[in-house]
Amino acid sequence: MTVGKRARRSARGNRWGLALVGLLLVLAGAAALxxxxxxxxxxxxxxALVGxxxxxxxxxxxxxxxxxxVAIVVALLALRWLVVQGRTDTVGRLRMDPGDEGGTTEMPAGVARSVFEEEIGDYAGVRRARAHITESGVDPQLRVDLTLNDDADASAVWRRIRAEALDDLRTSLELERLPAVIRMSMTAPPRNPRRELV
Structure with a gap:
């Protein structure tokens, strides 16, 4: 099971658990009322409330x-729940296609992510680029969060990412396909450009 599927299952378990606890509290409150x-x-x-x-x-x-x-058991269950909340679907290592030679080649996902962010960060109009490689090390997916200047051409940035940066990353990871979600937000230009450049 991939980390992304585990995260979705944990979220579903959280919803069911909170719904059951809420239902029990509502029933207890209604009965007392x-x-x-x-x-x-x-x-x-x-x-008397207690006889x-x-x-x-x-x-x-x-x-x-x-x-x-009972208090210790409840505390351990609560601690486990908190640990589950800290999980992310970000991949730590990527597994490359071994080809005909066999063996396994892995690389840190942070290296590929950093190169990708630097390439996009140099595009005109891009103020900040953050990428996350998710799902699995064998069949990864990409989430990109971009902050653009308010005068940037968002469609041109998107086309360039698709034609250049995504293709470069897919080729370097030796993947036939690399699903990606790109979220863009706009920001006002800095108040003091000189200070920004220092």
């Missing part, structure tokens, strides 16, 4: 240990 309003009869509405048998049960010597064990 209905009891307080006397919808289940006058007796439950006027009775004497429950108080006596909580005074048993083993109760604090059970509470501590």
């Amino acid at each position: 209905a009891t307080g309003w006397g919808l289940f009869g006058v007796g439950p509405a006027r009775s 004497a048998p429950i108080v006596d049960g909580l005074r048993r010597p083993w109760v604090p240990y059970v509470v501590a064990a």
Whole structure:
């Protein structure tokens, strides 16, 4: 399973988990509200929230240990959830096509990404380029975030990326296809161009 699929599965699990916890809290709140309003009869509405048998049960010597064990389990589950949130679908290493010679050739994805960003960064009108190689090291995909000057020709930048930079990257990685998503945003020119050049 690729990292991207794991990230999507984690997001789906997050939605289901949050929906179930929210549903349980809504049901508990509705039940407490209905009891307080006397919808289940006058007796439950006027009775104490915690009865004497429950108080006596909580005074048993083993109760604090059970509470501590449950708290540890909940903390470990919460820690695992936080670790899962930190995962990204960015690929660390790219696996090159071994061809007829066999063996495995790998390269850091950061090297290919840096060369690609530098090439696009030199295009006219491009202020900043950030690229992310995602999905898998064997069949990668590319996400590009561009910040353009407000007077840049966005369509010309896009055509040049497609004709030059993407083709160069695909060729250097020995890939037949390299799916890419390019997001462009515009920014105003700097207030003090001289300071920007320093």
